[in-house]
Amino acid sequence: MKQRNEQLPPGIRGFLIRMGQIDRRWIYLAVAVAIAAPMLTRLRFPEVPGRMAQATFNAIESIPPGSRVLIAYDFDPASAAELEPMANAVLHHCASKGHRIALMALWPLGKQLADDAIRDILLEYHPEKVEGVDYVQLGFKTGNEGVIKLMTTSIAEAYAADASGKPITQIPLLEGVRTIGDFQLIASISAGTPGAQQWVQYGDSAMPDAFKFVAGTTGVQSSQLLPYYPKQMEGMLIAIKGAAEYEMLVTEKYPVTRSADRLALGRERMGPQFVAHLLLIGLIVLGNISMLAARGWKGAAR
Numbered sequence: 001m002k003q004r005n006e007q008l009p010p011g012i013r014g015f016l017i018r019m020g021q022i023d024r025r026w027i028y029l030a031v032a033v034a035i036a037a038p039m040l041t042r043l044r045f046p047e048v049p050g051r052m053a054q055a056t057f058n059a060i061e062s063i064p065p066g067s068r069v070l071i072a073y074d075f076d077p078a079s080a081a082e083l084e085p086m087a088n089a090v091l092h093h094c095a096s097k098g099h100r101i102a103l104m105a106l107w108p109l110g111k112q113l114a115d116d117a118i119r120d121i122l123l124e125y126h127p128e129k130v131e132g133v134d135y136v137q138l139g140f141k142t143g144n145e146g147v148i149k150l151m152t153t154s155i156a157e158a159y160a161a162d163a164s165g166k167p168i169t170q171i172p173l174l175e176g177v178r179t180i181g182d183f184q185l186i187a188s189i190s191a192g193t194p195g196a197q198q199w200v201q202y203g204d205s206a207m208p209d210a211f212k213f214v215a216g217t218t219g220v221q222s223s224q225l226l227p228y229y230p231k232q233m234e235g236m237l238i239a240i241k242g243a244a245e246y247e248m249l250v251t252e253k254y255p256v257t258r259s260a261d262r263l264a265l266g267r268e269r270m271g272p273q274f275v276a277h278l279l280l281i282g283l284i285v286l287g288n289i290s291m292l293a294a295r296g297w298k299g300a301a302r
Contacts, residue, residue, distance in 0.1 A: 006191065013032045013293050020290025027283065034218055034279045038271035044249075045274055053245035056214045056235025057093070060185060061216040063212065065098030067184035072199065073103065073110035073117075075191035079218055080113065084242060085266035086216040086243035087113070087189040088121045089250045092263060095126045095134075096254035098171050102183070104138040104159075106147060106194045110164065121263075125256050132162075132171050139163030144194040148202040151180045181210035189216040200232045216242065 035041070049057075060069075071090060075083045094101050102117070105111040114137060123128060129135055138159050141147045150158040154178060161167050168174050180186060180203055190196035196215035204213050212234050217225055219239035229236045237246050243266030249264050261268075 016290045016293035019286055020069040020294060030279060030283075031276060034276045035272040038275050039268075041274070042261075042268050043271035044264065045271060047245045047270070049245040049249050050088075050242070052229065052236045052238065053242055053249060054092075055230060056216075056237055056246055057249040059212045059214050059234040060090070060093050060097060060099075060187075063097075063099070063184045065129040067099050068102065068173070068182065069094045069099045070102045070104065070180065070183045070186045071114075072186070072188040072190075073105040073114045074188050074195040075108055075218075076107050076109040079191035080238050081216050081269065082243070083189050083191060083216055084113065085240065085269070086237045086246055088117060088263060088265070089243065089247045090187050090189070090214075091117050091121050091217070092256075093126055093250045095122055095129060096250075100133075101184075102173065104136070105140040105207045106139050106144060106198075108142075109189070111137075120259075124259055124262070128146055132166070133173055136171055136173050138168075145198040145202045148180075148186045148194070148198055149206070152203060152206045153179060155179060179207070181207045183211050183215070185212040186217070187214045190221065190225075191218050192221055195221070196233070197228075198291070199220075200225075200228045203216065204232050207289070240266055240273065 063069075071087070071094070073087065073145065075087075091101065100141055101122075103114040105114055118135065118137060122135060126263075131137075141158060143150070143158075150210050155174070156168060159168055162171060176182065186199065186203065188196040188199045190199075199213065199215070204211075213232065214235035214237075215225060215233055216237040216240070222236075222238045224234065225236060237243055245266075247263055247266045251260075256263060
């Protein structure tokens with residue numbers, strides 16, 4: 001080890017030591033460039049779908065066209081950067097497959113996000129869809145998990161009318177729907193409580209095997225949901241990575257010809273993460289090499 005250290009050219013050793021002493025402001029600048037450049041250029045990288053994203057895609061594909069699907073917008077704008085891309089992709093996927101979609105929210109601002117998705121995704125790519133027949137906006141309902149419990153016995157008691165005030169008994173899409181067990185699939189796009197965990201605990205557990213359940217979640221919340229996959233949850237999308245993988249699966253089978261960027265938000269947001277992660281890994285490696293050069297290989301190996 002000592003001979004190897006002595007054979008290291010002094011110029012190279014000095015350079016490596018200086019690199020370890022670089023002013024941290026240059027590192028901050030490099031990280032800023034690594035994040036800003038992919039954002040400005042809208043850099044995208046191909047994604048390799050993981051088993052959770054594939055399972056989510058398969059769950060929605062597996063139910064027959066015309067099935068009733070309930071999508072719960074259990075998040076607000078603070079988590080939209082992670083969750084909006086997957087919510088958009090789920091909505092487009094369900095509409096493309098021909099499913100009939102009910103949207104609801106357990107978070108107050110979730111209703112506004114669902115309204116935006118109806119306008120920007122559902123009606124942008126599927127203008128033929130008819131409100132009340134192909135989709136319905138139920139809106140926000142206060143009560144947290146109590147709403148889910150009530151919907152396992154009577155949706156009409158939880159939602160007497162949709163968001164526009166129309167009685168649900170007059171909505172063709174909900175004809176014959178008495179409980180959440182009459183939906184073939186439920187998807188919760190969840191940022192916390194109430195959200196996917198409560199749908200499993202109070203919805204799926206009360207009506208096991210009545211419907212398929214999939215979820216999209218923030219990275220922070222994912223550890224709470226992993227124990228439920230794959231038994232109670234057939235599919236799970238985790239953070240922006242899961243959104244990017246699922247987006248690719250959906251748009252490969254159901255491409256769009258206009259406003260395609262709206263279904264590529266996950267992949268665009270993965271670009272800065274990927275470049276920044278590569279930079280940080282490189283800096284860690286360089287820092288360790290610089291430390292070894294400064295201490296000498298023999299001292300570092302002890």
